[in-house]
Amino acid sequence: xxxxxxxxxxxxxxxxxxxxxxxxxxxxxxxxxxxxxxxxxxxxxxxxxxxxxxxxxxxxxxxxxxxxxxxxxxxxxxxxxxxxxxxxxxxxxxxxxxxxxxxxxxxxxxxxxxxxxxxxxxxxxxxxxxxxxxxxxxxxxxxxxxxxxxxxxxxxxxxxxxxxxxxxxxxxxxxxxxxxxxxxx
Amino acid sequence: xxxxxxxxxxxxxxxxxxxxxxxxxxxxxxxxxxxxxxxxxxxxxxxxxxxxxxxxxxxxxxxxxxxxxxxxxxxxxxxxxxxxxxxxxxxxxxxxxxxxxxxxxxxxxxxxxxxxxxxxxxxxxxxxxxxxxxxxxxxxxxxxxxxxxxxxxxxxxxxxxxxxxxxxxxxxxxxxxxxxxxxxx
DNA sequence: GTCGTAACTTGTCAACGTCAAGACTCGCGC
DNA sequence: GCGCGAGTCTTGACGTTGACAAGTTACGAC
Numbered sequence: 148x149x150x151x152x153x154x155x156x157x158x159x160x161x162x163x164x165x166x167x168x169x170x171x172x173x174x175x176x177x178x179x180x181x182x183x184x185x186x187x188x189x190x191x192x193x194x195x196x197x198x199x200x201x202x203x204x205x206x207x208x209x210x211x212x213x214x215x216x217x218x219x220x221x222x223x224x225x226x227x228x229x230x231x232x233x234x235x236x237x238x239x240x241x242x243x244x245x246x247x248x249x250x251x252x253x254x255x256x257x258x259x260x261x262x263x264x265x266x267x268x269x270x271x272x273x274x275x276x277x278x279x280x281x282x283x284x285x286x287x288x289x290x291x292x293x294x295x296x297x298x299x300x301x302x303x304x305x306x307x308x309x310x311x312x313x314x315x316x317x318x319x320x321x322x323x324x325x326x327x328x329x330x331x332x
Numbered sequence: 333x334x335x336x337x338x339x340x341x342x343x344x345x346x347x348x349x350x351x352x353x354x355x356x357x358x359x360x361x362x363x364x365x366x367x368x369x370x371x372x373x374x375x376x377x378x379x380x381x382x383x384x385x386x387x388x389x390x391x392x393x394x395x396x397x398x399x400x401x402x403x404x405x406x407x408x409x410x411x412x413x414x415x416x417x418x419x420x421x422x423x424x425x426x427x428x429x430x431x432x433x434x435x436x437x438x439x440x441x442x443x444x445x446x447x448x449x450x451x452x453x454x455x456x457x458x459x460x461x462x463x464x465x466x467x468x469x470x471x472x473x474x475x476x477x478x479x480x481x482x483x484x485x486x487x488x489x490x491x492x493x494x495x496x497x498x499x500x501x502x503x504x505x506x507x508x509x510x511x512x513x514x515x516x517x
Numbered sequence: 518g519t520c521g522t523a524a525c526t527t528g529t530c531a532a533c534g535t536c537a538a539g540a541c542t543c544g545c546g547c
Numbered sequence: 548g549c550g551c552g553a554g555t556c557t558t559g560a561c562g563t564t565g566a567c568a569a570g571t572t573a574c575g576a577c
Contacts, residue, residue, distance in 0.1 A: 155555080171435025173358055176533060187557045189535085194555095198534070244434045247481060250356025254486065263487065285479070285488060285499075286506035290471065293478025296432060301439060302448065303470060314470075321471035321507060340524080361564060372526045374566085379524090383565065519577090526571070533564075540557070547549090 156194040158184045160208070163201060167241035172202065172248050202245050203252040203259055209242030210262035217269035225279075226319045228270060229291040233315035236295030247296060287322060294318055341379040343369050345393070348386060352426035357387065357433050387430050388437040388444055394427030395447035402454035410464075413455060414476040414504035415497055421480030422496045432481060472507060479503055 162183045166175045177198055178188045195201040216235045220227050236243040245251060252259060271284040279287075294315060297303040305314045347368045351360045362383055363373045380386040401420045405412050421428040430436060437444060456469040464472075479500060482488040490499045 173433075173435050177535095178533060188533090189558080190556055192535075196535095247432075247485065248358075248434055249429045249432075249485065250358050267487075282502045283506060285482075286475065286503045288488075289478035289482060289503060290475045291478070292481060293474035293476070294470070295478075296481060297470075297474060297477060300432065300434065302452075303473075317467045318471045318474060321468060362566095363564065373564095374527080375525055377566075381566095521576090522574085524571100524573075526569100528567105528569085530567085531565100534562095536559105536561085538558085538560105540555100542555080543553090545550105545552090 155184065155186060155190060159191055159194060159201070160205060163205060164241040167205075167244060172241070172245045172251060177201070199251070199253055202248075203256050205242060205245045206252045207256065207259045207262050209239060209246045210259065210266050212239065212242065213246075214262060214266040214269055217266060223272070223274040225287050225322070226316065229287060229319035229322075230312055230315045232270070232291040233295050233298070234312055237298055237311045240299055243295060243299060247292075287319075290319060290322055291315070340369065340371060340375060344376055344379060344386070345390060348390060349426040352390075352429060357426070357430045357436055362386070384436070384438055387433075388441050390427060390430045391437045392441065392444045392447050394424060394431045395444065395451050397424065397427065398431075399447060399451040399454055402451060408457075408459040410468075410472050410507070411501065411504045414472060414507075415500045417455070417476040418480050418483070418500035419497055422483055425484055428480060428484060432477075472504075475504060475507060476500070 159180055162180045163175060166180065166183070177191045180201075181188050181190050184190075191201065195204055213232070213235050216231050217228055220231045254260075267288070270288050271279045271281075273279050278284075294303075298311065305311055344365055347365050348360060351365065351368070362376045365386075366373050366375050369375075376386065380389055398417070398420050401416050402413055405416045439445075452473070455473050456464045456466075458464050463469075479488075483496065490496055
């Protein structure tokens with residue numbers, strides 16, 4: 148094992164993500180992550196100042212990946228964006244758990260706020276690029292954020308034989324969509 | 333200070349709730365709660381086996397209070413239930429933070445599950461007492477759960493001059509109701 | 518009144534997060 | 548090809564925490 152790890156930062160993030168899936172974001176310990184990565188107990192300090200720093204990095208990466216996933220949706224109807232949101236949450240449970248956990252991250256971190264805003268902007272933009280009506284955007288965001296949370300908390304599960312994607316599609320379909328010519332924004 | 337506290341269990345819960353508002357549910361320490369309550373560092377153990385036990389008790393109480401709040405809504409239209417949900421979350425931030433935090437509580441705790449189901453049943457019941465369509469109920473629950481979360485995470489705030497209740501009313505109004513006469517809003 | 522039981526204390530342990538100081542190694546300037 | 552600084556990692560230490568064990572005190576039923 149070389150003295151210089153190569154990419155210890157990435158390795159620690161990946162180890163942390165795996166541990167979070169197993170034990171939740173609260174139960175992880177920096178020392179155990181270091182152990183799993185084969186480095187000394189204080190090595191993480193240099194890459195992420197402290198535990199909050201590590202979790203902030205994970206949350207930032209999460210929001211950024213979510214923004215990427217939303218930007219990749221070609222049919223920018225809200226239903227499709229919403230489905231992408233829920234699919235992201237269930238395929239990146241560790242990221243999403245940290246993103247929505249209260250008091251685990253430095254909420255005023257620059258990179259974190261920027262990544263959050265990028266994701267928010269993607270949700271709050273109409274297919275034609277115009278900003279969505281605030282109430283509509285908020286309702287949509289709430290809906291998919293809440294559904295993702297309920298799924299990850301285990302309070303709701305897709306019907307057997309069905310999957311998360313079709314559940315998300317059914318639920319987002321309940322959102323009152325303003326009809327094309329009839330409603331501003 | 334008497335040897336027997338009187339109602340240490342309640343005192344610890346209240347102290348914990350206050351501390352959670354200040355520092356978040358993760359940062360609280362059993363020892364500090366004991367200190368604030370004026371008892372020895374091991375006293376909490378006897379009332380709540382461990383830290384998870386305390387948080388489970390808070391979550392249980394939260395779901396139970398929420399169920400009470402929902403049951404107290406006389407106009408059982410979903411919009412009103414939803415407003416009550418969001419109002420509960422913002423007026424009981426400590427409870428709600430624990431209720432929705434991942435991995436902090438014993439999710440299989442009997443009392444907790446029962447309280448959750450009581451709240452869920454209230455949301456999933458039509459004004460006339462009939463069970464609501466599953467997708468509709470889930471959409472509504474997701475919407476208000478998500479909105480509450482976004483508010484408490486500080487990612488969204490009511491417009492200045494407005495308040496949480498009217499914001500919740502506006503947002504729940506965006507939910508398409510599968511009633512005859514199709515125009516929501 | 519005594520006695521069982523519940524409530525609380527004191528003492529202890531391993532693990533953790535964080536800090537300070539030192540050791541190693543890489544790569545750039547010369 | 549060589550020194551040297553900056554970046555990377557280690558070692559060691561400190562205070563705090565959650566949890567456990569064993570002992571002490573008060574309450575209430577009989």
